[in-house]
Amino acid sequence: MAKKAADGSARDGDAVSVSRRGFLGRGAAAGVGAVAMATVAPGEAEAQARWARTADVVIIGAGVSGLPAAITARDNGASVIVIDANYDIGGRGILSGGRLHIGGGHALQQKLNVKDTPDQVFNDWVRHDHADSRYSDRELVRVFADENVPTYDFLIENGVKMIEKLVGPEQSSTVPRTFLSVEWENPAEVIAPKRQRNGSGIVRALAASARKKGATILLKHRMTKLIRERQGSGRIIGIEVSSEGKTFNIRARKGVIIATGGHTGNVDFRRMFDPRLTEEYQQACQPWVAQDASGELAAMDHGAALWSTANQTTETAAAITKTRHIGCQWGYSSLVYEPESPMFKFARATGLTVKDWQNVVMVNDRGKRFWNELSGNYDFFAAAMAWNGDPQKLNGGGPIWAIFDADAAVREKWNTAPPNVDPAGYFFAADTIAELAGKIKNPYQKRPISGDVLAESITRYNGFVDAGKDADFNRPKPLHKIAKPPFYAAWSTPILHDALSGLRTNRNSEVIDIRGKVIEGLYCAGEAQGGFSQHGLARCLAFGRVAGRHAAKRAVA
Ligand SMILES: Cc1cc2nc3c(=O)[nH]c(=O)nc-3n(C[C@H](O)[C@H](O)[C@H](O)COP(=O)(O)OP(=O)(O)OC[C@H]3O[C@@H](n4cnc5c(N)ncnc54)[C@H](O)[C@@H]3O)c2cc1C
Incomplete structure (x- = not known):
């Protein structure tokens, strides 16, 4: 029984x-x-x-x-x-x-003098102009909309703690409706510790x-x-x-x-x-x-x-998101697995966090620039995913690689050694650009990048730095040449x-x-x-x- x-x-x-x-x-x-x-x-x-x-x-x-x-x-x-x-x-x-995007007039909103109602939540999330x-x-x-206040109450009743501070408005919201929960108190039970995984x-x-x-x-x-x-x-x-x-x-x-x-x-x-x-x-x-x-x-x-x-x-x-941590397989904007994370052995690297995209040039899997690297809007993603002329690969744009030099690493204060980077397919270094192209081997890089093509892309970009204008993609004021070896290629394919x-x-x-x-x-x-x-x-x-x-x-x- x-x-x-x-x-x-x-x-x-x-x-x-x-x-x-x-x-x-x-x-x-x-x-x-x-x-x-x-x-x-x-x-x-x-x-x-x-x-x-x-x-x-x-x-x-x-x-x-x-x-x-x-x-x-x-x-x-x-x-x-x-x-x-x-x-x-x-x-x-x-x-x-x-x-947490939650409102409708719950207790914390009231405490912080935010006026909100379930109707306002509804109106914001059915906007035709967004x-x-x-x-x-x-x-x-x-x-x-009707469940916002009961859901907030439910969280508090069941032990969730909130930071009493306003963030936002974000997304479709017209009033501050984003609140942060308090991170779990035991770092050993936070899967990506040291990264504010609230x-x-x-x-x-x-x-x-x-x-x-x-x-x-x-x-x-x-x-x-x-x-x-x-x-x-x-x-x-x-x-x-x-x-x-x-x-x-x-x-x-x-x-x-x-x-x-x-x-x-x-x-x-x-x-x-x-x-x-x-x-x-x-x-x-x-x-x-x-x-x-x-x-x-x-x-x-x-x-x-x-x-x-x-x-x-x-x-x-x-x-779809621009990678913020390059040179590792998973470089999503806010998430990095530090060596303390139980996931680190699978993630293999933390990545190099980009502070200023002026320090890199991005190329597609054929070694060609495709868009203004400073952009992060949908046009950037559309260009990254565009057909790049490869008759063997009609869908998807292939891997995107960030190319930079020794001076860029100094400006960004990057240490280009593991565990910051993943040399097993996601980060490469070489003394010349042509040699770098030959080293790029990755399961998603279906064909080798031509050294001549990559060198031509970088030489052309360096010319834009001299001219003060990016004639191809209108990147605002190209600042730094890629000239000092070693040269690097770091995985920076958009992430879902x-x-x-x-x-x-x-x-x-x-x-x-x-x-x-x-x-x-x-x-x-x-x-x-x-x-x-x-x-x-x-x-x-x-x-x-x-x-x-x-x-x-x-x-x-
Ligand atoms: C890095 C990162 C940062 C984020 N930051 C925010 C933020 O600040 N604010 C925000 O609002 N949202 C954020 N999100 C999004 C938010 O975490 C997700 O929207 C939310 O967790 C989705 O909840 P869910 O229940 O649908 O899935 P999950 O929370 O992912 O839970 C799904 C569960 O189902 C299990 N599962 C799947 N398939 C099976 C199966 N066949 N059998 C048994 N189990 C299965 C999985 O193992 C998993 O544990 C973030 C997400 C990420 C990755």
């Missing part, structure tokens, strides 16, 4: 998935048929083999949307199992700067609260598939999970919540929105979280629709960030299929959810709560 755990979830037996026929055969032989029969509800037998665990609400992802979903479901009386593929909780949230808001689903924005204070506090309230969190458990009842409503009744070489099923009596965090690390998936986004574009929070679209794909296997796909490709450049489109949901966070019908028992929140282009934490927290609440209250026959 299934054993009840303290959290109300049930642990039903060993974790081996088999077909129904195979299970019944083996179960009878092993004398555990009674367990199996007790755990297979009428109507579900065809859909699954055996449930290793059961809870009312099963949540996939212990990150920014999954944790509030878990707490809210528990607060509403449901038993809860959260699984996460990673070895620790937090998702991208633990790496985030903790800049690409951050133009393409969003107003039904979802309305829910978000989001750690949100997810660590929420995980502690979720556990205290009785949610079970299973780490190193990856959802591989959703399980759907084949009879009756066809509702989602559980998930298939893989953990440490075993595959088993977890049953959800009321609902499954996808909180898996988006798709930007999945090349095929992201190219549905923009075919230019080929494999060379890295994803901001790797190697910590893959953002592999597994949640979206599992739901799409059951006919789920995507929503507000225009948000993913808006030319505000919300989803937000998933701003994902699964279609209704106001309750229930997933909708391509024919516009609710997929019963399936919910989605966070970056895997489409329909609202807001960057980051706030929408994930708000819709996590919405999904957790609705799933917990679901009446199931």
Whole structure:
């Protein structure tokens, strides 16, 4: 018989998935048929083999949307199992700067004399004159607006601490609505310590609260598939999970919540929105979280629709970023893994932080300049991703390399040795420019750069310094020649960030299929959810709560 755990979830037996026929055969032989029969509800037998665990609400992802979903479901009386593929909780949230775009007139806004209302939040996020808001689903924005104050209260009630200071207005907001959470107090539990990862204070506090309230969190458990009842409503009744070489099923009596965090690390998936986004574009929070679209794909296997796909490709450049730390594989603007980070062994280098782009020239994978290096607007990214004349590579622009010399390293105070740079494919040095070109070898650099072409690019640029004018790309006042050896080439390919489109949901966070019908028992929140282009934490927290609440209250026959 299934054993009840303290959290109300049930642990039903060993974790081996088999077909129904195979299970019944083996179960009878092993004398555990009674367990199996007790755990297979009428109507579900065809859909699954055996449930290793059961809870009312099963949540996939212990990150920014999954944790509030878990707490809210528990607060509403449901038993809860959260699984996460990673070895620790937090998702991208633990790496985030903790800049929370939340308002509506909450207690901290009142304390700091900011006048705000849910209606004002709504108005700001449906502005037609702003690409951050133009393409969003107003039904979802309305829910978000109304959930701002309750979400702020929820965070405080569940142990999140906020810095009492105004930041912003940012994004579409017309009033200061950005607040910083306090970083988690234990640096050993901050995945990128020394880098102001204030989001750690949100997810660590929420995980502690979720556990205290009785949610079970299973780490190193990856959802591989959703399980759907084949009879009756066809509702989602559980998930298939893989953990440490075993595959088993977890049953959800009321609902499954996808909180898996988006798709930007999945090349095929992201190219549905923009075919230019080929494999060379890295994803901001790797190697910590893959953002592999597994949640979206599992739901799409059951006919789920995507929503507000225009948000993913808006030319505000919300989803693609200039590298700020060059010479390493992942040089996203605010994130660096210091040697103290548990991720450092995977990241391999911290990168050289660029203070002044006047100190480098950027070339594409054919060794040619492509845009004004000082720019960071969408035109820069479009030029970086443009076809560069290579008949073998029609999509994507290929790697981008920052070229600089010994004098630039002195001006920037760069130490060009490891662990600052990654000589295993992301940083090269040589005594001549032509020799440097020959050294550039990287998995994404499909053809060698011609030494003559790179030398010609640098000679031409040096001429612009003499002339005081960049005749090719109008870089304002080119300042420094690249002339003193050694010469360097550092990886500086634009890096991907937000998933701003994902699964279609209704106001309750229930997933909708391509024919516009609710997929019963399936919910989605966070970056895997489409329909609202807001960057980051706030929408994930708000819709996590919405999904957790609705799933917990679901009446199931
Ligand atoms: C460097 C950085 C800085 C940021 N700074 C800010 C900021 O200052 N302000 C802001 O608002 N936003 C910021 N963000 C964005 C914010 O962190 C994300 O929007 C937010 O974490 C997304 O929440 P989520 O729940 O959708 O995904 P996540 O928080 O990433 O959680 C998803 C979880 O799902 C798990 N998972 C995925 N697939 C599976 C599977 N198949 N089975 C089991 N588990 C799975 C993952 O391991 C992960 O733990 C930042 C992001 C980064 C990377």
